[in-house]
């Protein structure tokens with residue numbers, strides 16, 4: 251308001267007052283302050299000036315000088331404004347009943363309010379207080395909706411995986427137990443040095459986050475796959491288990507595990523087949539999912555994005571996609587073995603175990619990889 255009273259000249263002339271009393275914001279307060287300075291001794295006057303932000307030693311920190319400056323300022327504002335301010339100050343019922351409050355009370359009220367502000371955190375059944383926030387706690391707060399959505403998608407994936415080919419839905423207990431096991435697994439698998447692009451495929455399969463028809467990125471229309479089969483039970487089930495390149499990857503895995511019945515939970519939820527070490531299986535399953543993804547991309551380029559290749563694939567195209575997937579699987583295992591010594595978290599490696607063993611110098615090697623098969 252003070253700034254608006256007389257434009258730039260006003261600002262310049264009365265700059266010492268504005269800068270010296272930064273909390274003096276209204277003409278009414280200025281009139282009131284003049285009265286205070288006139289009524290009280292210099293000590294009380296200095297205290298009143300302090301409430302408006304006067305610093306000791308400043309030009310306007312002394313009551314007499316401040317009064318002169320305030321009167322000079324008031325003489326520069328339009329008469330009607332000054333009259334209105336004086337009328338307001340004269341009729342003011344008292345500090346607590348009137349508005350605005352003096353700065354020290356405003357500051358107290360702000361401190362009181364700030365001390366009580368916070369965010370209710372449903373998950374933790376607690377309140378994050380404004381005065382206690384950190385970058386970490388605020389980030390966690392922002393992530394709550396995303397975490398909730400991810401948890402729902404994980405739960406849907408668990409149900410999808412447990413539904414099996416017979417389409418018998420799991421019981422709530424079965425689904426809850428599998429989800430708990432998956433969560434535990436997600437934390438532990440993160441400690442293994444699996445390449446990021448293979449880890450990403452696994453994460454996206456869990457979220458159903460591929461741009462294939464029926465995925466969460468696309469909607470509606472689900473046409474038969476180029477392998478010739480309908481995408482029965484959804485695109486995730488087809489491309490990451492049933493489609494020809496995916497089935498080829500399963501066969502490749504079964505060469506190491508003859509007689510084992512593999513299902514979607516073994517790959518999607520990293521459930522370890524009986525008799526195998528967890529760590530090795532996590533490497534195998536993530537390599538297999540990535541290989542299935544490679545096979546799908548080879549068979550259905552541009553799938554879900556529009557403008558891709560449609561119609562039944564030729565026998566050559568199908569064979570090429572299956573071969574790409576098989577090579578990607580073998581490459582995945584080899585890439586992990588190439589890190590050398592078994593990392594912590596891989597678990598025990600029996601001398602006659604499948605997939606990965608320890609060789610000369612304790613270094614990892616891939617079991618039974620045909621010569622020249624690595625792409």
Ligand SMILES: [Zn+2]
Pocket residue numbers: 475476477478479488492493494
């Ligand atoms: Zn297919």
